Every structure is written in structure tokens, then in C-alpha cells.
Amino acid sequence: MPEITRRELLIALNAAPDLSRPAAYRLAEELDRWSGAGSPPEQLAAETGVPRVQMRKALAAIETAAGIAARQTAEAERLGARIVTVDDDAGYPPGLRELSPPPPVLYIRGEMPAEPGIAIVGSRRADAYGREAADLFARTLAAAGVTVASGFAQGIDAAAHRSALAAPGGRTVAVLGCGLGVDYPRGHDRLGEEIAARGALVTEFPCGLIPRAWHFPLRNRSLAAMTAGTLVVQAALRSGSLITARHALDLGRDVWAVPGRIFDEGSLGANALIREGAHLAQHPADLLETLLPTTAAAQLALPMQPDPGPEPPPGFAGQVLAEIPPGKARLAEEVAARLDSPVDRVLAALLELELEGWVKRLPGSVYRR
Numbered sequence: 001m002p003e004i005t006r007r008e009l010l011i012a013l014n015a016a017p018d019l020s021r022p023a024a025y026r027l028a029e030e031l032d033r034w035s036g037a038g039s040p041p042e043q044l045a046a047e048t049g050v051p052r053v054q055m056r057k058a059l060a061a062i063e064t065a066a067g068i069a070a071r072q073t074a075e076a077e078r079l080g081a082r083i084v085t086v087d088d089d090a091g092y093p094p095g096l097r098e099l100s101p102p103p104p105v106l107y108i109r110g111e112m113p114a115e116p117g118i119a120i121v122g123s124r125r126a127d128a129y130g131r132e133a134a135d136l137f138a139r140t141l142a143a144a145g146v147t148v149a150s151g152f153a154q155g156i157d158a159a160a161h162r163s164a165l166a167a168p169g170g171r172t173v174a175v176l177g178c179g180l181g182v183d184y185p186r187g188h189d190r191l192g193e194e195i196a197a198r199g200a201l202v203t204e205f206p207c208g209l210i211p212r213a214w215h216f217p218l219r220n221r222s223l224a225a226m227t228a229g230t231l232v233v234q235a236a237l238r239s240g241s242l243i244t245a246r247h248a249l250d251l252g253r254d255v256w257a258v259p260g261r262i263f264d265e266g267s268l269g270a271n272a273l274i275r276e277g278a279h280l281a282q283h284p285a286d287l288l289e290t291l292l293p294t295t296a297a298a299q300l301a302l303p304m305q306p307d308p309g310p311e312p313p314p315g316f317a318g319q320v321l322a323e324i325p326p327g328k329a330r331l332a333e334e335v336a337a338r339l340d341s342p343v344d345r346v347l348a349a350l351l352e353l354e355l356e357g358w359v360k361r362l363p364g365s366v367y368r369r
Contacts, residue, residue, distance in 0.1 A: 004065045009035055010085045011072050012065035013058060014105035015206035021218065023054035028086065035062065075207040079180045080196070081109035090336065093202075093226040098251055103204035103222060107180050110200030113171055117147030118291060119223050119248070121241040122156025122166050122233035125267050130234035130266070133258045136363055137231060138163035140284035142170030146291055147199065149173040150221055152192070154185050156241075162218035165194055172199045175216045175226070177219040179209035202226075220244040228291060229254035231281055235269035242269050254290055256281035283366050285329035301330045313356065316341075320349040321358055321369070329368040 002010075009031065013024045030048045037044060045055040061068070076083050084091040084106050095116055096102045119137055122130055138148045138160040141217065148164035150157040152174035164172035168288070174195050180186050180203060192201055204222065205215060220240055224230055224247035232255070235241040245255045254277040260267020274280055281287060313321060324336045336346040350367050353359045357365045 004062065004069075006031060006087060007085055008065045008069035009062065010074070010087070010104045011069040011083060012061050014204070015068055016057065016061045018057050019061065020054055021214070023050050023058065024104065025101040025162065026050050027054075027058050031240075034058070044240070054166055061218055072206055075287070076107055076180065079109060079207060081107050081180055081201070081207075083107055095226040095251075096222060099221060099225050099256050101219060102225075103218075105204060107203050107205075107207065108200055109180060110173075110196035110198075111201075112173065112200045112202070113147045115147065115170075116226065116228040117149050117173065118287060119149045119227040119230040119244060120156065120160035120233060121150060121223070121244050122235055122270075123239065123241070124153050124155040124157075125266065126155035126234050127264075127266065129260070130156055134159040134233045135163040135279070137233065137258070137284050138172075139167045139170070140363060141287060141291070142167035142172070144284075144288055144292070145169070146288075147171045147173060149175065149223060151216075151223055151240075151244075152176055152188065152195075152201075157189065158185075158188070160233075161191060161195055161281050170198065173226075174199075174201050176201060176203035176205070176220050177210035177215040179203060179205040179207045181208050182210055184211050216240055217243055221247045224248040224253065225251055227253070227360075229256065231255075231287065232257045232270045232278070232283075234258065234260060234266050236266050237268045237272060239269045242273070245273055250347045254279060256287060258282075283331070283362070285362060285366050285368070289328070313353065313358065316345070317349040317352050320346055321353055324359060324367060324369040326369050329362060329366050332365045332367065335367075 007274050010028055013027055026048060029049060034044045034048055041055045041059060042052055045052040073083055086092060086102050086104050118141055134156045142148050142164035148160055150160045162171045163169040172195055183189055220243045224244045230245050230248040232245050248255050257270040257273040258281050260270055318333055323338050324330045332347055332350060333343055336343040348349055354361055359369050361367055
């Protein structure tokens with residue numbers, strides 16, 4: 001057999017057109033057992049648990065592995081990307097190693113943030129409510145320093161990417177269901193360029209490979225694994241977004257869902273997640289309280305202690321302020337309920353507190369001390 005490196009063989013297995021994805025995953029895990037053994041294909045197939053037909057294809061790929069790897073590397077470089085393998089200590093997202101099996105090869109264009117971010121996913125056929133919610137969460141989280149990741153699809157995914165890019169210093173990562181160099185979804189080329197400049201495009205599929213239906217569940221598992229949690233904004237009961245959420249739960253990640261109208265089919269999946277125990281997401285502050293301690297956003301948090309004077313304000317404004325603990329955020333309606341007071345009166349007090357520097361108003365009538 002020709003002398004080839006582990007890296008070349010991993011890239012060749014990953015790019016072999018006739019090799020099934022399960023076989024490529026398994027053979028990458030068992031690389032040392034079969035690649036230089038010299039045993040009959042039937043014996044190697046039994047030892048690795050790979051069908052004999054797939055084993056023969058893998059053995060045949062060894063003959064051309066160096067050439068395949070060289071062509072894939074050159075094509076990735078032409079597209080401004082690089083290839084990392086599961087053997088690489090640097091560059092391979094740590095969260096993906098928790099998958100069994102992990103993707104053996106990744107193509108990355110741009111720079112992956114060191115800290116895990118939040119996956120924001122949802123329907124390709126998002127309505128105005130869904131897009132508005134995706135914008136609110138992605139823009140606010142990105143402004144706080146949390147990397148927003150999504151699947152680069154139409155609808156919620158695209159809204160999340162664009163809103164993260166619109167935030168000052170916002171970063172976003174797109175996990176693709178096709179190879180680099182493919183115009184999919186059609187017309188997203190410019191968005192891809194912007195993402196690569198402020199984050200990364202990531203895929204396990206070889207350059208130029210067009211999307212197939214079975215690619216997207218694999219994309220979803222990777223998206224769930226490389227982030228600290230998943231937010232489902234809008235999803236039907238049969239939705240790829242729910243696959244992402246379930247992978248996140250299996251990995252011990254947090255899952256949030258934005259509630260929707262009970263009459264909207266596109267909200268039934270998100271509502272079902274809440275019924276089954278996902279965190280209710282009414283505002284980005286709900287996620288920030290969990291994400292800030294474990295991400296770089298902790299260094300970029302909003303000011304936690306104003307300094308207008310040594311004494312808290314007197315009267316009703318002081319009572320309102322006391323309902324917002326230092327470093328926490330509260331809805332105006334929540335404060336009103338706690339004080340058993342009209343919302344209008346509470347809002348007037350919050351405006352006074354904001355003008356004096358005691359609190360900062362966030363989008364959606366949420367106030368942070």
C-alpha cells in the first residue's frame with residue numbers, strides 16, 4: 001500500500017463519493033485498526049462493524065487518498081478556507097468531540113470563536129413575528145459578546161445571522177448542509193462573505209458537494225454540539241430545528257424556546273418544547289443570565305452598578321429599584337406585579353431611575369440594574 005498520512009486518509013474517506021456517511025464515521029474512528037492491517041476485507045469488516053462493500057471501497061480509497069487530499073486542500077485554499085481533522089488539537093471545535101462519532105473532517109472559512117455561543121434556529125418559512133423575535137435575540141446576544149450560530153438557511157437562520165452582524169462587534173458562525181463553493185441557499189453568497197469576515201462558515205462536507213436531504217440532520221447535530229445551548233424561535237412539529245434541540249438536550253446543553261400563538265402551525269414545535277421542559281424565552285435577558293458566566297460575554301456585560309449617589313432614591317422609585325437586584329434584569333410588568341401597582345406608575349418610576357443612571361433600559365421594556 002502507498003505511504004499516506006492519517007490526515008490524508010481522513011480527508012479522502014470524508015470526500016469519497018461512494019462511501020456512506022456512517023461508514024466514513026466508523027472507519028475514521030477505527031483508522032489504525034484497518035488502514036495498515038493487510039487483512040482480508042471480510043475480516044476487517046467484521047472487526048470494525050462496517051459492511052463488506054463499504055470496507056472494500058475504503059480500502060480502494062487508500063490508493064488515491066493522497067491525490068484526493070491534495071485536491072481538497074487546494075480547493076479549500078482557493079475558497080479561502082482550511083481543513084481541520086479530528087486529530088488536530090488546534091482548530092477543531094471542542095464541543096464536537098462530545099459527539100459519538102464526531103465529524104472526522106471540517107472545512108472552515110473564517111475564524112471560529114474560542115468560546116461556545118448560542119444556536120438560534122427556526123423555520124425557513126418564518127413570519128414577521130418570528131423574524132422580529134430572531135432579530136431581538138440575535139442582536140442583543142451578539143451585542144453582549146455571545147457568538148450567534150445558525151444553519152445558514154432561509155427564514156429564522158438568515159435573520160439570526162444578519163442581526164448578529166448588525167450588532168456592534170457581533171460575531172456569527174454558519175454551519176452548512178453542503179460543501180463550500182455551492183450557492184445554497186441561492187442568493188446567500190453575500191451573507192456568507194460577511195459571516196466569514198466576522199466569524200466562520202463551517203461544514204463537514206467536501207468542497208463543491210451539493211446539499212442532500214440527509215445532510216441537514218448531520219448539520220443540526222454539529223450545530224447543537226459546538227454551542228452552549230440552542231434557542232428555537234419558530235418551528236413546526238416536524239422541523240429540523242427540533243432535531244437540533246434534541247441533540248442539544250442529549251448533550252446536556254440548555255434549550256430555550258420562544259412561545260408562539262396556539263393557532264399558528266409554525267409555532268407548535270416551539271410550544272411543544274416548552275411543554276416538555278425547555279426554558280421559556282421571553283427576552284434575551286433570560287438567556288444572558290445563563291450564558292454570561294460561561295462565555296466571554298461576562299467581560300462585556302452591561303454596567304452592573306450605577307453611581308448616581310451614595311443613597312438609593314426615596315419614595316416609590318426606591319421601591320421599584322429594590323425589585324431589580326444588582327446585575328439582574330426585570331420586565332416592567334414583573335416589577336408592577338411584585339409591587340401590586342399599575343404598570344404605568346412603574347414605568348414612570350423606571351424612567352426616572354433611567355434618567356438618574358440607576359437602571360438601563362433594554363429592548364422590550366426590560367430594565368437592568
